[in-house]
Amino acid sequence: MMLRIEQVSKTFYPGTANERVALNDVSLHLDEGDFITIIGSNGAGKSTLLNIIGGSLSVDTGSVIINGRDVTRLKEYRRAQGIARVFQDPAAGTSPHLSIEENLAVALDRGKPHTLARGLTKARREEFREQLATLEQGLENRMRHRVGLLSGGQRQALSLLMASFTHPQLLLLDEHTAALDPERAELVLRLTASKIAEQGLTALMVTHNMDHALRLGNGLIMMHEGRILRSLDAEEKAKAQVSDLLEFFSREKGVLSDRTLLS
């Protein structure tokens, strides 16, 4: 078992008027090589779930276990050794004032001690050039250019490369195509699929786009109001259509709101 999330709950602003239950007793198991997509409405707790796995949020109760190791109380930068992330905001996952090669150098040292050895060597540059070429964005010829001046799609592609080329145990993708135009989103999605397949990564992808959620991965999770409503395995997923998901969601939502009314 690669990732085990056991009965995790998280409430924001407890005891205030703004109290909001983001995750309610969520459990989730991932095997090595699994690529699970997560869909759900706004406020369903998808991003919270990813933030809790990544370590930027702490749990109220429950535990997160990666490769048999309980990381629930481990700080974000310590978890980064095994977990790589791509964020929704293209500006979040890269360092704007550093050049492409400097960003890649920081990414290459993920989870390793930051020593006083040279950050950029000739060998490393060669490796970066090869890796960048796989993005097909021409970035391999712009290695000294600053990332802040790249387009959103290029930055997301770079983020993806930075997250994946060190073979992380777990890759977390948090709506990483949401801020891109459809064409770029398609490109980044294609790169995502190929990087995950090439390296056999275990991955979780949050998305708003049901079509994307169905096309990629070998499993799908539907979340609503802090709970996992349903999870589809590879077989069910292959059969499912966007319309099925929508129908399911609206039915569940109706049931849920009835429940809320009655309680």
Place this chain on the structure above:
Amino acid sequence: MLGAIDQGLITALLALGIFLTFRILNFADLTVDGSFTTGSATAAIIVFNGSLNGQGEWWWPWLATVAGIIVGALAGCLTGLLHTKAHIDPLLASILVMLALYSINSRILSAGYDGVERSNIGLVSHKGQPIETLFTWMRALSLRGSLTSIAVLGGIVVVFVLFLNWFLSTKFGLAIMATGDNPTMASAMGVSTDFTKIITLMVSNGLAGLSGAITAQYVFASSLEDGRGMILVGLASVILGNAIFGTRYVWLMTIGVVAGSVLYRIAIFWALRWDFLKSADMKLISAVLVIIALVLSQWQGAHALVTKISPWKPKEDTPEPMASVPNQFSPFAEVDTAHQPVLRPAHIHHDVAETVETVETVETNETDKAP
């Protein structure tokens, strides 16, 4: 004039420290006003005690200089701990340390072997006995403010410029730059941002302490008020240097900082030659110079002019100036974005609209963003 260059080279060490915190770490660190004086007071009292109470061995001034670096670094460490562990805002944490250092500096200056309480100390001689500092030989030969002193001080500055460039080119240095530029990303990449911040503040304030220690020995005096306004002097040097030399490379920026510091001192020197101004007006001149530098660096014409008269033209693989990248974290954000349109993909708005459309059927009105 040559004396002004000397002074500029000494404060260049401090300016390099300020460059590291303000520019690289994006940390508005005001500790330097205190740590400069701490370095100065510590060095002064060590050479004082060493020459008069000790045996006057040759190594006392060197010990004093190293001690200046160490106490400065300790002050920086304190600011770093207050910020990272006690979660106090950078500006407030550094002001607190600066304030606390005033009392500590007073204690240090009163730590002479004779037990006299002091708020300033002279280092030429005491009760007829000479005091030995790093620059006693220079003073004896009247070489302060000569090409010799410029060569010596310039040599020291070159060593630290090289050190800083090496430091920032290491894996740890890249981690520091990432921390300053995008802490979220640095943390997600496994960088302990607390650690990088503390170390950077230690290096920066260590440089401030060194600058203070050298100043005390060069002018043969130290006073509690020495550090007041040093943060402005350093900032002015950074802004001036970066405006002239540009921000394409780290090494160019560090050289710019040194040049900025020297130019700043020369400007003050010329201003003070004007009979109308007294030496007490120096703080006013400093403030005005900083304002001019800040305003000028925002003015597009100045950048166009620098680009035009610069003999050097960018090549294909030359990195863009750092200042051209918009950055919300930077204390120079206004300056940074002034001459460059904010680069945001124009399509982002209708794209978000479209995303919303796809999920409309499962919409609730809450936001998914965790606080």
